[in-house]
Structure formats: C-alpha cells, structure tokens
Amino acid sequence: MPCTTLLVGRRASADGSPLIARTEDSSAGSFDPKRVVVVRPEDQPRTYTSVLGGRTIELPEEPLRYTAVPNALPDEGFWGCAGINAANVAMSATETLTSNPRVLGADPLVVRDGETPGGFGEEDFLTLVLPYIRSAREGVQRLGALLEEHGTYEMNGIAFGDAEDIWWLETVGGHHWIARRVPEDHYATVPNQLGLDSFDLADAEGPGRDHLASPDLRAFLAEHHLDLTLREDGQGADVFTPREAFGSHTEHDHVYNTPRAWYMQRTLSPHAEDWDAGRPGASPDSDDLPWSRRPERLLTVEDVKDVLSSHYQGTVYDPYSPRGTVAERRAFRPIGINRHNALAILQIRPDLPESHRGLQWIGFASLPFTTLVPMFTNVDAAPEYLTTTDRTVSTDSFYWSCRMLAALADPHYHHVIPLIERYQQRTQALDRAAVHEADRQAAGAGSAAEVPALLEAANTEIAEKIREATAALLGQVLFTASDRMTNGFHLSDE
Missing domain, CATH: 1.10.287 (Helix Hairpins)
Known part of the structure; x- marks a missing residue:
C-alpha cells in the first residue's frame, strides 16, 4: 500500500500559500517511472475509457490546460498523480486508504465479471476532474458526483486546493464519500489510513462550510449501523468519527500507517506531546492521533520535503542509525522509502497575480537522497529533463x-x-x-x-x-x- 500525504493550511504556511504534498509510492517489488507533462486543451480526450476499470465516459467540452505527473509507461493508463490547472486549482490523486468489512459489505467496491476492477480509480481521477474545475470545492463536488454514478474499485483520499482552501475527500465503499476542509491554521497528515477524526453531518447537509458528503450519508450510516460514536443521553447525532465508522485499526496499520502520522506530527509539533513516552494518543501505534494539528511555527516547502523524506531520524526506528536494535530499526515503514515514484508539492500563492501564482515542486525516487525542481504551471510544456523518461x-x-x-x-x-x-x-x-x-x-x-x-x-x-x-x-x-x-x-x- 503506497503514498503519504501532508496538507498545510494557508495560515500555517510561511507565505500564506495552501500546500498540498503527496509522495506517490509504488507497490512492493515494483517501480513505476514517472514524467512531468502539460496537457493542453486540444490533447485532452473527449471520450475517456479507464484501462483498469473498463468504464467509458463522455467528458465536457472546453477543458482547461493542466499539469500532471503520469506514468512514463502507459501500460495501465495515465495515472496523472498531481497537477495544477489554468485556473490555479490543484489536485493530488490519490492516497490509498484502509477500510473495514462492514463498509465494504454495505457498499461493495465496484467489480465487473466477478473480480475485475470496475468504475474509476486512481488511474483516472486527475484526468476526469482537474481540467473542469475552478475551485477546490468544485473539485470535491465533481469527483463526488462521478463516484456516486460510476463507483470506484478502491478506497482513496484526494486533495483539492486553491488560493484559499484545501479540501480532503475520502471515498467510503464503492459509491459514497466524505470531504472536509483543512483548518486554515493546521496541517493534516494522511499515511494510507482513512483518517478523518470528526465529521459534522448537519454542516454537510446544510451550508457545507467545512464538510461535504454523499447526499444519503446519514441514511447509509443508520441503515448499516456504521456510526460507532458512544454518546451521552440526549447528545445529538450530527457529529461522528469517520475513522471509527469507515476505517481500520489493525496490526498492519500499527506497523505501516500510524507510525508515519506519529513521526510527522512529532516533527512539526515537537512540544505538543511527550512523543517518546508510549502514551495513548502519542505513540507510533496509536489509533487516536489527530487528523490535523497546529504547527509550532509556520511551515515551508522545504519543511514539507524534509518530512516526506524522513525515516524516523532521532529515534531507535531509523533504519540508518546504530541506536536501536535490528528489530527496532526494521519495525516500521519509513516515510522516505525506496519505492517513491514521485513527490508533488502543489503551491498556489495568493499574494501573486494569476499569471504566475501556481508552482509545482517535483521530486523523484527515494526522497532522502534527492532534491526538488520547481515548475511554474502557467506554461505549454515541461522542461525536457523532467519529461524524458522511458524504459531506458x-x-x-x-x-x-x-x-x-x-x-x-x-x-x-x-x-x-x-x-x-x-x-x-x-x-x-x-x-x-x-x-x-x-x-x-x-x-x-x-x-x-x-x-x-x-x-x-x-x-x-x-x-x-x-x-x-x-x-x-x-x-x-x-x-x-x-x-x-x-x-x-x-x-x-x-
């Protein structure tokens, strides 16, 4: 299971830019070469068929130009990864998420012929959404509508950003979804685990200021008894915990997922907890780490890159350190892993004109050893050094x-x-x-x-x-x- 996401609200960043960052990591035993492209309106398909899901859809006319970081070898489709469009809206797709049998039994993932993936998934989302949206909220709404109609064969988290906001969408089963706006003065950490720790159904069903969701989410929760929130007598049922309803808390999570959230929060909020005491809510195997926190200082692009390159430095879990035992050094999956395909840090700078507001910072391969290249996105072509990737x-x-x-x-x-x-x-x-x-x-x-x-x-x-x-x-x-x-x-x- 691949990828790590870090989201930084505009009032938590040094220059007031919302920052969306995600490593795209390949599955164990494979490496997927990536390249950077600019997709012009004339190059965007008008009829699209998913390679993996086998679903065909007609796309709207007049798409916007957008950047992407697709697979260099198109055997399994485009896999656009992350980009910024001509309206300075950013999208990162996707973070693979966990779920549980109750959700997957209530709303099964989409398959065809009994076992072949169906609907749309990570391969498709950027192509189907990014060229047609003019705000982060529109991105949530368009993808949500596609999920409701066509479904998906996997659980994913998707980020959308503009000059003001970041929205985080999590798929729930085959056709349902929830989305929450990242608090402006917080960062959010997502390590392959469905992570939203609170959700307000009344807001999602009403003004949608900070929460959006499938229209039938409340009925879906009730029908299948998915809400596990323990409430006092008379307490309203509007606010619930999505990670309890839709997510997982397995031993696999405690080795592969929660330690990454722990280390990111340990690094960005070092004095918020006693991180090395092993206490509930602040340990590497904790199921109660918050989805988002306030940092202890404003964050930069360099901070984001460093956190997403990290391998538990300063702890006994660092695979390069002599401090721990062999078992400790191999206990957890590092954030900066050998299987990184690409890193995209998407930055929309609100204090600059629209003409040069968008920046996409690109990194490739195992991030502890590599660097970033910034790319302005209001262009018609990417530099050759970033595009010339094939099997050679x-x-x-x-x-x-x-x-x-x-x-x-x-x-x-x-x-x-x-x-x-x-x-x-x-x-x-x-x-x-x-x-x-x-x-x-x-x-x-x-x-x-x-x-x-x-x-x-x-x-x-x-x-x-x-x-x-x-x-x-x-x-x-x-x-x-x-x-x-x-x-x-x-x-x-x-």
Whole structure:
C-alpha cells in the first residue's frame, strides 16, 4: 500500500500559500517511472475509457490546460498523480486508504465479471476532474458526483486546493464519500489510513462550510449501523468519527500507517506531546492521533520535503542509525522509502497575480537522497529533463538520475550523506533564487500574455541547473561506492 500525504493550511504556511504534498509510492517489488507533462486543451480526450476499470465516459467540452505527473509507461493508463490547472486549482490523486468489512459489505467496491476492477480509480481521477474545475470545492463536488454514478474499485483520499482552501475527500465503499476542509491554521497528515477524526453531518447537509458528503450519508450510516460514536443521553447525532465508522485499526496499520502520522506530527509539533513516552494518543501505534494539528511555527516547502523524506531520524526506528536494535530499526515503514515514484508539492500563492501564482515542486525516487525542481504551471510544456523518461535508464532523465543516485547512496549512507545534504541545500537555494527571479520577470512583463513564455524559459533554466548539480553529485557518489566495493584490495591491506 503506497503514498503519504501532508496538507498545510494557508495560515500555517510561511507565505500564506495552501500546500498540498503527496509522495506517490509504488507497490512492493515494483517501480513505476514517472514524467512531468502539460496537457493542453486540444490533447485532452473527449471520450475517456479507464484501462483498469473498463468504464467509458463522455467528458465536457472546453477543458482547461493542466499539469500532471503520469506514468512514463502507459501500460495501465495515465495515472496523472498531481497537477495544477489554468485556473490555479490543484489536485493530488490519490492516497490509498484502509477500510473495514462492514463498509465494504454495505457498499461493495465496484467489480465487473466477478473480480475485475470496475468504475474509476486512481488511474483516472486527475484526468476526469482537474481540467473542469475552478475551485477546490468544485473539485470535491465533481469527483463526488462521478463516484456516486460510476463507483470506484478502491478506497482513496484526494486533495483539492486553491488560493484559499484545501479540501480532503475520502471515498467510503464503492459509491459514497466524505470531504472536509483543512483548518486554515493546521496541517493534516494522511499515511494510507482513512483518517478523518470528526465529521459534522448537519454542516454537510446544510451550508457545507467545512464538510461535504454523499447526499444519503446519514441514511447509509443508520441503515448499516456504521456510526460507532458512544454518546451521552440526549447528545445529538450530527457529529461522528469517520475513522471509527469507515476505517481500520489493525496490526498492519500499527506497523505501516500510524507510525508515519506519529513521526510527522512529532516533527512539526515537537512540544505538543511527550512523543517518546508510549502514551495513548502519542505513540507510533496509536489509533487516536489527530487528523490535523497546529504547527509550532509556520511551515515551508522545504519543511514539507524534509518530512516526506524522513525515516524516523532521532529515534531507535531509523533504519540508518546504530541506536536501536535490528528489530527496532526494521519495525516500521519509513516515510522516505525506496519505492517513491514521485513527490508533488502543489503551491498556489495568493499574494501573486494569476499569471504566475501556481508552482509545482517535483521530486523523484527515494526522497532522502534527492532534491526538488520547481515548475511554474502557467506554461505549454515541461522542461525536457523532467519529461524524458522511458524504459531506458539515462542521466538525461531527472527520474532515472534520482533513482540511480538513491540506489548507489543507500549502501554507503554514512559515507555519502554529507555530500547528499550539501547537494540538497545548494539545489534548494538555486530553486528559491530561480523562483524569485522568475517572479520578478513576470511582474515586469508588459502583459499577462507574455508571462507563459517567460515562465517556460525559467523552468528550463532551473531544470538545467539541477541537471548539472545532480550529475556532479552522481559522480561523487559513484566514486565512493566504487571505492568501497567488496572486491577492493590494496597492498596496504596485507
């Protein structure tokens, strides 16, 4: 089960930008090469058929241009991953979620021919939704309608963002869904586990300020006795706990999912709990970690990248540390895992003009060893370094360069991590300088029509700088790995 999501509300971020971030991780034993593309309106299909689900749908006319991070090998469909459209609306799809037999019996996942997936799923959602929405709320509503009509073959969490808000949608069984707005001064953590810890049905059925849901959700809960909230006499039934009703609390969760939420919250709210005391609600295997918290300071893109690269540093659970026992070091699934395909951090900057408001930060492969490339999204094409990914391993591809770098560095972690950290700091400084300069040029443009060409040139320039820095680091790590090969021998070894 793959992926980790971190959502940051606008009043919790350093520059007032809502931040949507998710690692797309492949399943165990597989790696899915990714690339970055810009899908222009003329390239968007008008009739769409899901490769896995086998469902065909007619799509609306006049789609918006949007960015995506699809599979480089289209055997199983597009898998758009994450992007920002021409209206500066962001979408990340999807975070695979857990569920329980009561939900899956009440509203089964969609199959055809008895076992083949049916309806729509992660492969499809970005293509079906992102080109047609002009706000985060519209994204929830469009995807919700598609789920109600066509259904899905898997449980997923999907994020939508604009300059003001982030909405988080969780699928419930084959056709139902719930969605909640991220509190503006909070961050939210989602590690492959259905995580919403509170939901207000009255708000969802009424004004929908912070909650939206399938229209029949209350009846669905009642008919199948899914609401497990223990209430006092006379207490209203409007507020319930979705993770108890729809989610899971298995031993698998305690090894694979809850430790990631624990470490993200431990890092971003270090003084909120005694994180190492093993107490309920603040331990790696806790089922009661809140879905969202206030950070102890404002958060940056770099903070987000660091958290999603983490492997329990500073604890006995770090697989690279000598502190714990072998069993402790292998106890939990790291956030920064070998199976990362891609990281997308989606940033809509409300203090800037629409013409250069959207930024998509791209990372590939195992994140503890790699860096980010920022890409302005109001463009017609992505830089070649981010798009040239296929079956051929090549340093002309950012994806394959990152994959090689991580694989070479991992066995020699303590020898190369100083090189990696200097590279990450240098390249992230280059990223920031490039963004500042492109913002300055865009602000000085004669008209908004001139901005896309300026941004496209800026994207290419920073991608080339990252290419040079990555190639240099790859050479250094290769030398270290070669020098430490098992069959090495010197006369002085005698």
